[in-house]
Amino acid sequence: MEPLTECDESEELELELVQQPDKRLAAIARGLKASRDNPCSFAAYLDQRFIPTKFNREAIVAACTEPRLICVLPPSHGKSRIMIEVATWLLGRTRQKLTLASWSLEEGLDVSRDVRDRVAQNPRFRLVFPRVALPQKTQPVAKFITTSGGMLSTIEVGDQVPLSDVLLIDDPIKSPKEAQSAVNRERVWDWYINAAFTRLNVAGRIVLICSRAHGDDLAGRLIKQGGWKVLNWQAIVDDAALWPDRVPLDYLRKTESALGPKVWRCAYQGEPDDEQGGSTSMPRRESFKEFLELDAKVPGDQSKRETRGTFTRFTLDGREALVDIVEAFDFVLANSIKDAQIAVAGGAQWGKTTLQHAFMTYCTGQLFRNVMTFLPDEGLVSDVVQTKFRPTMVDQLPWFAGMIEMGKVTNESGKTVNRIGVYSVTDGIRKATGMFCGLNKVPTTHSADIALIDEVDDVDERNEKFVAGRLTTSDIRLIAKAGTQRVHGRGMNKAWKDGSQGIVMLTCSHCQRQQNPEDSFPGIVCLDDGSAEPARLTHAGDFRRGEEVVSTHLPSNKYFLGCVSCGTRLDRRAPAWKHKRADQILLHNWSFRISQLSIDAIDLGKIVNDWHKAVQSDDKMLMFRTDVLAIPKSTAQKLTPEILDRARRIEVFDVSPPPMSNRSVRYGGLDMGGRCWFFVREVESPIRKRVIWAESIPLHQVGVRVPQLCESLGVSCTFVDQMPETKESRTLALRLNGIDALSQFPRIPDTGQCHVSFGNGLTFSRDDHGDGKWVGMKCAVVRFDKKRPGQGIELKPDYFTGSNGSEICVPMVVCNRMETVDSAVREFLTPAEGEMENHIGLGLRSTPAILLPQSKLDIWREFDEHHISGSERERETSGELGDYVDGIANHLLFANSYARLAEVIGSRSKPVAFSYGRPNREHRTSGI
Numbered sequence: 009m010e011p012l013t014e015c016d017e018s019e020e021l022e023l024e025l026v027q028q029p030d031k032r033l034a035a036i037a038r039g040l041k042a043s044r045d046n047p048c049s050f051a052a053y054l055d056q057r058f059i060p061t062k063f064n065r066e067a068i069v070a071a072c073t074e075p076r077l078i079c080v081l082p083p084s085h086g087k088s089r090i091m092i093e094v095a096t097w098l099l100g101r102t103r104q105k106l107t108l109a110s111w112s113l114e115e116g117l118d119v120s121r122d123v124r125d126r127v128a129q130n131p132r133f134r135l136v137f138p139r140v141a142l143p144q145k146t147q148p149v150a151k152f153i154t155t156s157g158g159m160l161s162t163i164e165v166g167d168q169v170p171l172s173d174v175l176l177i178d179d180p181i182k183s184p185k186e187a188q189s190a191v192n193r194e195r196v197w198d199w200y201i202n203a204a205f206t207r208l209n210v211a212g213r214i215v216l217i218c219s220r221a222h223g224d225d226l227a228g229r230l231i232k233q234g235g236w237k238v239l240n241w242q243a244i245v246d247d248a249a250l251w252p253d254r255v256p257l258d259y260l261r262k263t264e265s266a267l268g269p270k271v272w273r274c275a276y277q278g279e280p281d282d283e284q285g286g287s288t289s290m291p292r293r294e295s296f297k298e299f300l301e302l303d304a305k306v307p308g309d310q311s312k313r314e315t316r317g318t319f320t321r322f323t324l325d326g327r328e329a330l331v332d333i334v335e336a337f338d339f340v341l342a343n344s345i346k347d348a349q350i351a352v353a354g355g356a357q358w359g360k361t362t363l364q365h366a367f368m369t370y371c372t373g374q375l376f377r378n379v380m381t382f383l384p385d386e387g388l389v390s391d392v393v394q395t396k397f398r399p400t401m402v403d404q405l406p407w408f409a410g411m412i413e414m415g416k417v418t419n420e421s422g423k424t425v426n427r428i429g430v431y432s433v434t435d436g437i438r439k440a441t442g443m444f445c446g447l448n449k450v451p452t453t454h455s456a457d458i459a460l461i462d463e464v465d466d467v468d469e470r471n472e473k474f475v476a477g478r479l480t481t482s483d484i485r486l487i488a489k490a491g492t493q494r495v496h497g498r499g500m501n502k503a504w505k506d507g508s509q510g511i512v513m514l515t516c517s518h519c520q521r522q523q524n525p526e527d528s529f530p531g532i533v534c535l536d537d538g539s540a541e542p543a544r545l546t547h548a549g550d551f552r553r554g555e556e557v558v559s560t561h562l563p564s565n566k567y568f569l570g571c572v573s574c575g576t577r578l579d580r581r582a583p584a585w586k587h588k589r590a591d592q593i594l595l596h597n598w599s600f601r602i603s604q605l606s607i608d609a610i611d612l613g614k615i616v617n618d619w620h621k622a623v624q625s626d627d628k629m630l631m632f633r634t635d636v637l638a639i640p641k642s643t644a645q646k647l648t649p650e651i652l653d654r655a656r657r658i659e660v661f662d663v664s665p666p667p668m669s670n671r672s673v674r675y676g677g678l679d680m681g682g683r684c685w686f687f688v689r690e691v692e693s694p695i696r697k698r699v700i701w702a703e704s705i706p707l708h709q710v711g712v713r714v715p716q717l718c719e720s721l722g723v724s725c726t727f728v729d730q731m732p733e734t735k736e737s738r739t740l741a742l743r744l745n746g747i748d749a750l751s752q753f754p755r756i757p758d759t760g761q762c763h764v765s766f767g768n769g770l771t772f773s774r775d776d777h778g779d780g781k782w783v784g785m786k787c788a789v790v791r792f793d794k795k796r797p798g799q800g801i802e803l804k805p806d807y808f809t810g811s812n813g814s815e816i817c818v819p820m821v822v823c824n825r826m827e828t829v830d831s832a833v834r835e836f837l838t839p840a841e842g843e844m845e846n847h848i849g850l851g852l853r854s855t856p857a858i859l860l861p862q863s864k865l866d867i868w869r870e871f872d873e874h875h876i877s878g879s880e881r882e883r884e885t886s887g888e889l890g891d892y893v894d895g896i897a898n899h900l901l902f903a904n905s906y907a908r909l910a911e912v913i914g915s916r917s918k919p920v921a922f923s924y925g926r927p928n929r930e931h932r933t934s935g936i
């Protein structure tokens with residue numbers, strides 16, 4: 009036995025009694041001395057009816073002396089009685105401050121009430137410990153002190169703990185059922201570590217008396233920790249009951265069969281299954297992909313009675329396009345990539361909600377990462393959680409349900425917060441929180457590792473920036489956005505454009521042509537009627553073979569996606585992602601566009617049916633574009649596939665046609681870069697123009713190829729952007745103007761009237777108003793230095809120093825980017841698009857000013873892509889339309905714009921036949 013703190017008074021009493029000669033008194037004195045020294049004797053003396061069993065005696069003695077004790081007893085085997093005896097004796101024998109903690113305050117108060125009554129009223133207590141009593145004034149049962157300075161406080165596990173010498177813990181958790189929840193177990197552990205253990209005096213003792221509730225309960229963790237004396241009594245040993253007088257064997261046997269072997273072993277035999285902290289059945293998934301395929305559930309078909317209310321396993325079969333997206337998420341998690349962004353722009357029904365909720369569940373429940381899912385409005389939170397997250401994720405995953413507590417989280421300052429749409433999750437060791445919040449009300453007291461933003465288009469841009477602020481302390485800081493693109497230039501569309509711009513490509517197994525189903529819609533959808541040449545879906549909503557209408561949409565029709573070149577059936581289950589800005593992936597900035605066309609699980613019949621309706625209604629067309637094609641249509645979008653198709657149907661011609669007439673002039677435009685894009689237009693009148701050539705040329709071949717093409721196509725003048733390949737642009741300008749052999753360039757005065765001839769017909773003149781003009785120009789470099797529209801076009805010399813140190817000069821045109829592009833875009837528009845253009849002598853233009861050739865060459869698909877994506881305009885925050893978007897594939901639109909600029913400047917003088925070559929003043933003048 010450890011030495012106990014003596015009470016001086018009882019020692020005096022003992023001496024008095026022992027010194028009495030009377031034998032009977034001597035016997036009493038021995039009894040009193042025994043009671044004073046031995047808590048079991050004391051217990052028997054205090055209550056003569058109480059006959060302590062062997063395990064009672066062992067437990068009481070150990071509980072009064074051991075510095076760290078765990079006593080495991082089956083339920084109904086007198087744990088509370090042991091506590092009463094221990095507390096009474098300690099209050100009599102010592103001045104220690106005791107704290108009694110149990111799962112329920114009521115249970116604890118029953119014990120302490122008994123203890124208080126004994127100290128206050130029991131005459132035998134007074135005999136053994138005559139100087140220990142309760143002070144006169146009444147004290148609450150929950151906390152009373154004795155006259156000798158001892159104290160007993162009674163609390164509930166989880167409450168604040170007063171400073172104590174002895175901590176008595178009596179069943180910290182109610183039952184094995186409660187202990188199934190990792191959250192409950194964690195709460196007990198948290199309290200023990202942070203609130204109880206730290207409130208113990210230096211020499212303080214801890215006594216835990218309990219029935220086992222779980223392998224990972226408080227006793228389980230402390231036993232693993234080591235340094236504890238453990239007494240474990242089983243209800244039945246060798247077919248004998250532990251306490252046959254009170255809890256007989258047959259009763260125990262009945263209990264065993266009622267509880268089942270697992271709970272029985274745990275609670276009555278003190279042998280819980282070793283459950284390593286985690287919930288019993290928590291699966292270990294290697295990746296989000298594995299989790300998604302093995303654990304994620306989706307509701308069964310709600311329209312059929314037999315599947316309504318049921319759930320089936322989510323599958324990537326038929327959703328192969330999602331694999332790359334899922335793998336991007338896994339890449340970020342597996343490599344702890346910091347500050348990654350993933351944007352998924354998609355229509356309806358591709359699996360957005362499943363992906364979001366499964367990702368949230370996986371990150372919180374498996375990786376123990378904190379996740380915030382932002383919805384556009386706080387009002388949506390409750391609905392999303394109650395009708396989607398809870399039934400599909402929590403209710404369908406028992407291991408997850410066992411680990412999570414809904415509606416409660418602890419914030420950064422340690423405060424428990426009750427809120428709809430939040431949950432905490434723990435496996436007993438690791439912890440995480442999940443939060444659904446409205447982006448109109450971003451919580452500032454929580455932080456996360458991962459933020460998911462749903463339906464970005466509905467989110468106020470001003471609030472979106474708060475999201476990053478919630479991630480500042482994490483080592484991951486992943487922001488993932490998903491939603492439909494409804495508006496060009498902002499929201500989800502902006503997120504997609506700012507990322508890697510991934511689109512799905514389907515490859516033809518016959519001709520190897522790669523095609524994006526959205527960009528090739530509607531013609532890519534074919535009618536399956538067994539014909540060698542399939543009938544294709546049209547903008548009118550029917551199926552045609554050539555001009556012949558073969559069928560309209562019928563529910564019995566079968567459809568397939570057919571190669572736009574050869575009609576071969578394309579495999580919707582073999583999509584390949586093409587990222588237009590692959591460099592962004594290196595910056596961990598992924599974006600994906602996913603339409604219903606690339607999800608095989610979505611029936612083509614449904615898509616054709618939706619299209620059939622969309623062509624008859626503007627509202628439905630808007631929905632079709634956002635939900636099915638995942639491409640927004642808005643007033644900011646000038647050119648569409650329909651508009652470009654119209655420019656092909658009016659007049660049929662192929663590339664490089666013979667000249668329209670002897671009045672027509674041809675102009676070139678060249679967009680420079682790693683690859684260069686050359687474009688030629690033929691102009692007969694302001695309302696009659698044709699596109700006759702487009703070509704992509706490697707930069708190193710530009711100097712040879714462009715002059716060749718100008719010669720063979722008869723191009724009068726070509727405009728080239730000066731940036732970014734300044735050297736190549738200037739070299740080309742010298743060559744096309746035929747002045748590359750010039751040894752000395754005249755210096756044009758900075759101001760004042762002048763007329764400077766370079767030879768080969770190239771002349772710069774400035775009038776007395778200061779307006780400069782190039783005449784006889786066959787090529788100029790273009791700079792978009794005019795910051796605002798309406799600042800006009802300025803013609804001037806571009807002087808630079810050549811490789812031999814001499815001063816060289818080429819013609820330069822300075823103008824505004826937006827105006828230049830706009831001029832080229834508007835040529836495709838007609839009054840149907842609100843484009844009114846009146847020409848003196850020609851009247852109002854009713855058809856496109858410029859027409860396109862019929863050609864199946866890939867360059868014309870690129871031509872369309874560049875014109876469609878390049879003709880989108882940013883929307884300013886004020887709602888006003890801004891400049892044409894940048895940073896996308898728009899090269900042929902720019903090449904066209906430079907050619908248009910050449911036309912505008914060229915039309916100031918009468919065009920004449922033109923050819924390139926060495927200077928010959930007699931025959932070679934451009935029309936300019």
Ligand SMILES: [Zn+2]
Nearest residue numbers: 516519571574
């Ligand atoms: Zn093909």
